[in-house]
Amino acid sequence: MDVFVTGASGYIGSAVARTLLAHGHRVRGLARSDAAAARVRAVGAIPVRGGLTDLPVLAAAAAAGDAVVHTAADTGEDRPRIDAAAVTAMLGAMDGGAFLTTTGAPRARSSRLPVAEDDTAQPVGPLAWLAAAEQRVLTAGRVRGAVVRPPIVYGAGGGPVAGLVRQARADGIARYIDAGENRWSTVHVSDLASAYTLILEKKATGAFHAAEAVPVTMADLFEAIGYAAAVPVKSWTLAEALATHGPLAGYLAGDAALDAGRLRALGWTPATGDALGGIGGALRDPAQGYTV
Incomplete structure (x- = not known):
């Protein structure tokens, strides 16, 4: 084509x-x-x-x-x-x-x-x-x-997660919201x-x-972001996050878990992500370009 x-x-x-x-x-x-x-x-x-x-x-x-x-x-x-x-x-x-x-x-x-x-x-x-x-x-x-x-979306040192890593480095801390139990697909x-x-x-x-099979909790995601940025990881409240980062914090406090069954029925598999161990593995893998 x-x-x-x-x-x-x-x-x-x-x-x-x-x-x-x-x-x-x-x-x-x-x-x-x-x-x-x-x-x-x-x-x-x-x-x-x-x-x-x-x-x-x-x-x-x-x-x-x-x-x-x-x-x-x-x-x-x-x-x-x-x-x-x-x-x-x-x-x-x-x-x-x-x-x-x-x-x-x-x-x-x-x-x-x-x-x-x-x-x-x-x-x-x-x-x-x-x-x-x-x-x-x-x-x-x-x-x-x-x-x-x-x-x-993650990988090759890019995507929105790259901005979260940069923010964590600038702040000297990676922070998820409340208990960090909400889940996002990747x-x-x-x-x-x-x-x-x-x-x-x-x-x-x-x-x-287009999503991997297991969504990640925000607590786990920010643990990996903290590793990539070489900073400690802590929780803060939604009010604190909104005051600092605006509407973006509201999205990160929500849930967005997707079922890719329709795409998998076509024969799709997230081969690269599965091999890396998902977004957490990618954030810890120097070859993916996120770590210090």
Whole structure:
């Protein structure tokens, strides 16, 4: 297939591009700067110059291939509008093919036991737009639509956990909230990239959770973060966490356990994450790039 990947210079998108190329597909990657274009070329993909607000560029790139994998995300407050316009432009230009978009664990019902893809809740606050973003793709008439919901993504020294390690180093302490008994699912970035590729190759549709079998408690996760940052680990209250880190603390205090049964039925296994012993093993493995 000829696949257009948005976010191909980023953490998830570059992993997707590498995996697609390893499977023999042709990959074109969106790149909004010279530096991003260089990263796309380094992966082995063909840069398409532009950003998420360059709608004619997005439309032409989407129409020129067999599939789109959308992993790019604006980080500003205008993210919902920018994402909607970008996805609408790409879908409107396509006549057949596949479109995979990326949302996240908050789209599923909050639970300490893994929940299936259909067990959803209406997200609120800054993430309320995720529900409409999914429906935009799943109900697109002329394309084969699919949604990938990653939980906490880790590996290769990147992902949100890298920020938590940096924060722990800066603070001189790693802190989980209250008893730290809430649980999140996790996935290694290489296994996540394999999930996108498998969904494309199997011509699958619908929503898919890409998650390892056993969610991690926040207490265990922050023990591993403390190890990587070489700092002590302690608990603090939700009020203290919110006062210091804002809404992010609220997400970390919740539960987001995902069941990847639908993806596993396609033949997916989180091979890299399982071999490392999950996110805790990765944070303690110098080869993964998190330790001091």
